[in-house]
Amino acid sequence: MSARLAKLLPFLESLRGYNGNLLASDALAGVIVTIMLIPQSLAYALLAGLPAEMGLYASILPLVAYALLGTSRTLSVGPVAVASLMTAAAVGNIAAAGSAGYAAAAIVMALLSGGMLFLMGCLRFGFLANFLSHPVVSGFITASGIIIGLSQLRHILGVEGHGETLPQLLQSLAEQVAHFNTVTLVTGAAATAFLFWARKGLKALLLRMGLGDTLAGFLAKTGPVLVIIATTLASYLGDFAGHGVKLVGEVPSGLPAFALPVFDPGLWSELAVSALLISIIGFVESVSVGKTLAAKRRQRVDPNRELVALGAANVASAVSGGFPVTGGFSRSVVNFDAGAQTQAASIIAAGGIGLAALLLTPVLYFLPKATLAATIIVAVTSLIDLGVVRRAWQYSLSDFIAVVTTIGATLLLGVELGVLAGIVASISLHLYKTTRPHIAVVGAVAGTEHFRNVERHNVITQPNIISLRVDESLYFANAAYLEDYIYGLVADIDGLEHVILQCTAVNEIDLSALEALEAINHRLQEQGLTLNLSEVKGPVMDALQKSHFLQQLSGQVFLTHHQAVKALKADEIEPYII
Amino acid sequence: MSARLAKLLPFLESLRGYNGNLLASDALAGVIVTIMLIPQSLAYALLAGLPAEMGLYASILPLVAYALLGTSRTLSVGPVAVASLMTAAAVGNIAAAGSAGYAAAAIVMALLSGGMLFLMGCLRFGFLANFLSHPVVSGFITASGIIIGLSQLRHILGVEGHGETLPQLLQSLAEQVAHFNTVTLVTGAAATAFLFWARKGLKALLLRMGLGDTLAGFLAKTGPVLVIIATTLASYLGDFAGHGVKLVGEVPSGLPAFALPVFDPGLWSELAVSALLISIIGFVESVSVGKTLAAKRRQRVDPNRELVALGAANVASAVSGGFPVTGGFSRSVVNFDAGAQTQAASIIAAGGIGLAALLLTPVLYFLPKATLAATIIVAVTSLIDLGVVRRAWQYSLSDFIAVVTTIGATLLLGVELGVLAGIVASISLHLYKTTRPHIAVVGAVAGTEHFRNVERHNVITQPNIISLRVDESLYFANAAYLEDYIYGLVADIDGLEHVILQCTAVNEIDLSALEALEAINHRLQEQGLTLNLSEVKGPVMDALQKSHFLQQLSGQVFLTHHQAVKALKADEIEPYII
Secondary structure: OOHHHHHHOHHHHHOOOOOHHHHHHHHHHHHHHHHHHHHHHHHHHHHOOOOHHHHHHOOOHHHHHHHHHOOOOOOOEEOOHHHHHHHHHHHOOOOOOOOHHHHHHHHHHHHHHHHHHHHHHHOOOHHHHHHOOHHHHHHHHHHHHHHHHHHHHHHHHOOOOOOOOHHHHHHHHHHHHHHOOHHHHHHHHHHHHHHHHHHHHHHHHHHHOOOOHHHHHHHHOOHHHHHHHHHHHHHHHOOHHHHOOOEOOOOOOOOOOOOOOOOOHHHHHHHHHHHHHHHHHHHHHHHHHHHHHHHHOOOOOOHHHHHHHHHHHHHHHHHOOOOOOEEOHHHHHHHHHOOOOOOHHHHHHHHHHHHHHHHOHHHHOOOEHHHHHHHHHHHHOOOOOOHHHHHHHHHOHHHHHHHHHHHHHHHHHOHHHHHHHHHHHHHHHHHHHHHOOOEEEEEEEOOOOOEEEOOOOOEEOOOOEEEEEEOOOEOHHHHHHHHHHHHHHHHOOOOOOEEEEEOOOOOOEOHHHHHHHHHHHHHHHHOOOEEEEEOOOHHHHHHHHOOOHHHHOOOOEEOOHHHHHHHHOOOOOOOOOO | OOHHHHHHOHHHHHOOOOOHHHHHHHHHHHHHHHHHHHHHHHHHHHHOOOOHHHHHHOOOHHHHHHHHHOOOOOOOEEOOHHHHHHHHHHHHOOOOOOOHHHHHHHHHHHHHHHHHHHHHHHOOOHHHHHHOOHHHHHHHHHHHHHHHHHHHHHHHHOOOOOOOOHHHHHHHHHHHHHHOOHHHHHHHHHHHHHHHHHHHHHHHHHHHOOOOHHHHHHHHOOHHHHHHHHHHHHHHHOOHHHHOOOEOOOOOOOOOOOOOOOOOHHHHHHHHHHHHHHHHHHHHHHHHHHHHHHHHOOOOOOHHHHHHHHHHHHHHHHHOOOOOOEEOHHHHHHHHHOOOOOOHHHHHHHHHHHHHHHHOHHHHOOOEHHHHHHHHHHHHHOOOOOHHHHHHHHHOHHHHHHHHHHHHHHHHHOHHHHHHHHHHHHHHHHHHHHHOOOEEEEEEEOOOOOEEEOOOOOEEOOOOEEEEEEOOOEOHHHHHHHHHHHHHHHHOOOOOOEEEEEOOOOOOEOHHHHHHHHHHHHHHHHOOOEEEEEOOOHHHHHHHHOOOHHHHOOOOEEOOHHHHHHHHOOOOOOOOOO
16 A cells, blocks of 8 residues: 555555454444434435435435545544535525425535535645634534524424524514424424433433443434334324324435536526535534544544545535535544444445435335424534633633624524624734734833833833833734834933834734834934834844845844843943832 | 814814914915816816816815815815726716716715715724735725726827726727827827926926026926816817817806715615725825825824815715815825915815816817826826835735735726725735744743744753744634644653743734643643743733633743743753753
8 A cells, every 4th residue: 555545545544454343343333323323314404405315315425435535533424403504594595495406506515515625625725714713613503503493493393484593583483383283293392302301311211221331322322213213103103194294205215326416607606605604614613523533532633634525525425416514523422432443434324324225215204304303403402502602701802702793693694694704703803903002111020131011010111211012013904003102102201212122022024014114213213212123033034134124223133122221221320220 | 262173173273373474375385286186187087987077076175174174284185096096997887987877976976985984983993994005005006007097098099998907908999099080199199298298397497497496396387287278279279179089078167066966775885885995095095195294294194083084075075066085195295395384275275176167167178188188197107106016025925915916906807806805915914924823942042031943043942841932922813723833843852841832922812722722731731741831911911810721721820931941941950051
């Protein structure tokens, strides 16, 4: 196996030294994930407004594609809640839910998103994901979870409904709640209650019943499947359809057929922005899960190769009739906890879903939609974390504004504008802070060569020198502020001879700031003052040496601020008078 | 006069101690500016695709409004080249040039732009202008100058033509050049040649003829008016219209009628983005001129009150049938050089233009458009400064990319996309640099308490300590990078006990970065390493104290890096072994 091939296909590398024990671990994990994935796949297809079989299709080939190319050994890829909601929001603008155009648009969405991810990976654009700050991501996922949960209530009630924002959903529910269908509501409420209980209670019960820990843990994860079996059976025996309960209905049997998605430039360009947003959100979600799990086993995840792998998974989804996929949090944790060692577990799970698509679809006819809605509601409650608002409030105002903006915009304006508002708010707040940098007048800390803010520390200053520490890189957005600040400051001081800028926090001086420094130097010189710099960093000094500024500078550049003050302080004054 | 009123109307303040001498200075400057403004006003109306009288209207009331509210005593407000081009570009998307809808849209543009400027001033949003870096502004004005100059060539040739981008303009000229009109070309070429010569040669000639310096300087500024008189006379006597020369034609006589601009929500929203761009560009141009002139006389310009004053000037333009105005460079310099002491000079100039609108319009009938085009071409050559590309190239790559992007996008995609591309490019480049900060391993400079990069300086390090100086604020965009960097670094060092982050350049630690630091602290602790901080700034320490990070921190926070190294270095090693 050549090193080049191994780098291209991390999966091969993970098979080095593969043996029966590892296979057994992977096989068990694969079976558990399969059991978890069947209900989830059906449910997220429902959430995205798509036919149930598309959920299964999105859980076969994409898992294999990621398994071959991905750098995480335990990430489980497939349809996830937030991406399904975003797909519904984007595709819903193009076509009516349930129409052939709607499904075709969802497939195109997977293709576009896959192509973008793949391209971003090849161009090594993984760093772009860093512009989604933690508070923005947490806020967005929390708000999406609320929207998703509310959107499923109509299936539990058995009523019509619509809406993509909090006000629309609440209004729709208020109008429809009176028309609820009793059998649907009882089924949905019972399923929800059981699933909530099963998350913790089922394992405890099984343990009390004397089962071993491993077996009890395994059986506890079958909760969603048990609910599906029970409600499908009840629906069949009790003629739920006759009582007005909405069922999943006809699901075509068999494996997905390969097909190229529709090529329609108009449609592609309409979906492009949404596809980009889904790609970025999906990537961030997936990488953060992958990194968390990899860290637990001292493994590494490479963001740029993750982009390539997720891109391939989405293209695989598109050509096999699926919709956008990404690495999911809950399923990956299940896969990890079940003992998955390599991506062989995911390939086994893909085989399991394939079998389900071949064999189980006839019985899905009777499955009530309310059961799937219950599955979704229980799954998304783990996404909702309003604690992030409190943590941001306690820590800093700008993080708080960013998270509140994201949550508010997502709830009120929808998912796409929500995530955009969050990104724009966090970047704008960061930039805004740099336009009015903190500038400290500093003096020497007695007994050291260290200089600190005169307002916070007991320090020694010289009457003929003003020492300024500018706490920001100097660039176009704050160049004018620095000019105004220095002119205002020196105007008020008598007996001043020297201004020293301590440049410890100046990581860059761009051309606009250089022009401002030239103007400051010139203006101070007219007033009989020298401008000096101290502690200029290497990269900044390199840049300044390419300009004429250092020749024009009325003062000097000092290695340390201590040396600058020593050289410039008035002769008649003893050193370090307090 | 109450202090409150004086603050509201800076003009009143400037009249304190006003006397006959000052009035004489202002009156002379007012007359000179009037003579300069008449051809410019007509020419920029032509450039904006508007009837000539709108140029005059935009030079009466706006001057009075700015005079009363503006903080610059010498800024001259009115139609300018770049804003006129931007008006033409924006309004040309809405209506056909020359139609009534076109003129109405230009008036709405002035109103919207005025409203936005006024509002931004009231909200103290003047800092927004700082996001236009010097290279972006220079590049944009240079590219606009090229577009404007090329767009006027058709009037010099006397051909039809169109286009808003360099390729469109060149193609249009190539198609039309063969159809040139001889009389128009001779008139336009002669006018252009005379105006270029007059800029320097006329004054020199007058001085040689024995005129005094002041009188010669004054008469030299009459060049554009002389050309207008000469070509109008030639056109009248030589029946230029009969030879196919395009003339200004009927210009309604009299002062502008007050009228409210059209209220049409659809039109307003179509023009909103363009109005915002014109507002920002106009404000930046105006404030930079105002600041330059104010600095020469030790006066001050307040950006937020300038926004209010420019807003009022644009609203005044809109209600008196004008189009967007701002402070112009050339006319302000002329006003300043002519000795204007207060805004009384501008009020006198407004009166002069008013007289022109009342009395001179009948003779403008015969004025060839080629003369106005010559005026524009000569004026914009002073805007074109390709030297900024060379300066940026020499100084830094990111400034170079920003200026080239701006010039390229403006020439190829038009003014609006050009300025947007420039803003986006410069902000993106700044952010990109912060995502992969410069991180230096530092050691002590012998004989000082100062620490410097081990790769650039001859410094002393300790085998059990790694000292890192991160040259950037820690925030969401670089939190992940810092984590990866530190894990990679410590993995390769044997015998390491302590990691110290010297936080001199860390001006902020946001919530995302705090989480990264917590993860780093945790991971290092697992590896038996302590994480320490030194020289943490006051504002950053304030924030950290609101979190639990300092309690979890495995190491300590030191006042100076020197103290940190002294405390943590291995006991058995002598201090400062090289």
